[in-house]
Amino acid sequence: MKWIDLRSDTVTLPTPRMRDAMANAELGDDVYGEDPTVNRLQRMAAEQLGKEDALFVPSGTMGNLISVLAHCGRGDEVIMGDCAHTFLYEAGGISALGGVHPYLIPNNPDGTLSIQDIQNAVRKDDIHFPKSKLLILENTHNRCGGVSLSREYMLEAANAAHQSGLSVHLDGARIFNAAVDQGVSTVELTDMVDSVTFCLSKGLCAPVGSVLCGSKAFIHEALRIRKQLGGGMRQAGVLAAAGIVALEEMVDRLAEDHQRAQLLAEALSSIPGVALDKGSPNTNMVYIKLDSASSITAKACSENLKKQGVLAGITGPYHFRMVCHYWITDEDIGKVHSAFEKALNLPQ
Numbered sequence: 001m002k003w004i005d006l007r008s009d010t011v012t013l014p015t016p017r018m019r020d021a022m023a024n025a026e027l028g029d030d031v032y033g034e035d036p037t038v039n040r041l042q043r044m045a046a047e048q049l050g051k052e053d054a055l056f057v058p059s060g061t062m063g064n065l066i067s068v069l070a071h072c073g074r075g076d077e078v079i080m081g082d083c084a085h086t087f088l089y090e091a092g093g094i095s096a097l098g099g100v101h102p103y104l105i106p107n108n109p110d111g112t113l114s115i116q117d118i119q120n121a122v123r124k125d126d127i128h129f130p131k132s133k134l135l136i137l138e139n140t141h142n143r144c145g146g147v148s149l150s151r152e153y154m155l156e157a158a159n160a161a162h163q164s165g166l167s168v169h170l171d172g173a174r175i176f177n178a179a180v181d182q183g184v185s186t187v188e189l190t191d192m193v194d195s196v197t198f199c200l201s202k203g204l205c206a207p208v209g210s211v212l213c214g215s216k217a218f219i220h221e222a223l224r225i226r227k228q229l230g231g232g233m234r235q236a237g238v239l240a241a242a243g244i245v246a247l248e249e250m251v252d253r254l255a256e257d258h259q260r261a262q263l264l265a266e267a268l269s270s271i272p273g274v275a276l277d278k279g280s281p282n283t284n285m286v287y288i289k290l291d292s293a294s295s296i297t298a299k300a301c302s303e304n305l306k307k308q309g310v311l312a313g314i315t316g317p318y319h320f321r322m323v324c325h326y327w328i329t330d331e332d333i334g335k336v337h338s339a340f341e342k343a344l345n346l347p348q
C-alpha cells in the first residue's frame with residue numbers, strides 16, 4: 001500500500017535529483033572545514049538568508065540549542081511564546097544543557113507575541129532576577145497553524161528586543177514557507193534578527209539537516225558549541241549535497257503544498273462534524289477538530305484512516321494536524337477526503 005502520510009513534512013524522502021547529488025558529492029573532512037559541498041551549502045544558505053556566515057547542523061533542534069547557548073550563559077533568560085517549538089518540543093535542552101531559563105509569554109493565535117508582553121518580560125537589573133538575553137520568534141509558527149508572520153511584525157518585535165539590549169533568534173524551520181506565502185524574499189523576514197535556523201529536512205525534502213545563520217563572530221562561536229554537543233560531522237557533504245538541491249529546486253514549489261493545504265482544508269471542513277481548528281491555512285498545515293459531542297475520538301478515527309492508508313497527526317482528543325508536502329498529490333487530497341468520511345462512519 002502507498003501510504004498518504006500527512007503526519008509531517010519531515011516524512012519527505014529525498015528526490016531522485018538529491019540521490020544523484022548525494023552519490024556524486026565532492027567530499028572532505030568537515031570538522032577540518034574541508035568538505036567543499038558543506039562549504040558551498042553554507043555559503044548559499046548565508047546568502048539566501050542575508051547573513052555573513054552559516055553552519056550546517058544535524059537538526060533544527062540542535063540549531064536552536066546552539067544558538068541559545070551562543071547567545072546566553074547559565075542562569076540567563078530567554079523570552080519566547082508558550083507555543084514555541086523550542087519550549088514544547090526540544091526536550092528542555094536549553095535548560096538541561098545550557099542552564100538557560102525560559103520566560104514564557106502567550107502566543108496570539110496568529111503566532112505573534114504582543115510587543116507590550118515582550119517589553120514587560122524584560123527583567124530590570126536586580127540581583128533577584130535572571131538576566132534577559134534573548135527573544136526567540138518562530139516563523140512560520142508551527143503550533144499556531146503554520147501561520148506566517150509579516151516583515152512588519154518581525155521588525156516591530158525585533159526592535160522591541162534590541163532596544164532592551166536583547167538579541168533575537170528566529171526559529172525559521174519553515175522560513176521559506178513564510179516567504180513563499182507572502183511573496184517576499186526570505187531576507188525580508190530575516191534581516192532584523194541576529195540568528196536564524198531553517199530545516200532542509202522538512203518541506204524542502206532533504207533527508208537530514210538544518211542550517212544556522214548569523215554573523216561571522218556568532219558562527220565562529222556556534223562551531224565550537226556544535227563540537228561540544230557532538231554535532232561535528234565528517235564527510236557531511238553527502239547530506240549537504242541534498243541540501244543544495246533543496247535550496248536550488250525545492251523552495252518555489254512550496255506554493256503547491258500551500259494550495260493543496262487549502263484544498264484539503266476545504267474538503268475536510270465540508271464534512272459534517274469536522275471544523276478547522278486554527279483557521280484557514282496560510283501555508284502547508286491543516287489543523288482540524290472533530291465535534292466531540294457527535295464524533296469518535298481522534299485516536300479511533302486515526303485507526304480507521306490507517307486502514308485506508310492515510311496517516312494523520314493527532315494533536316488532541318478530537319484534534320488532528322495534517323501537513324502537505326512534495327509527496328502529496330491532488331489525487332491524494334480526494335482520497336483523504338473520502339477516507340475521513342468513511343473513518344467517521346458517514347454515508348459516502
Ligand SMILES: *Cc1c(COP(=O)(O)O)cnc(C)c1O
Pocket residue numbers: 058059060061062064085086138140142171173174199201210
Ligand atoms: C521541526 C521543527 C524544529 C526542529 O527541527 P528538527 O530537525 O526536527 O530537530 C524546530 N522548530 C520548528 C518550528 C519545527 O517545526
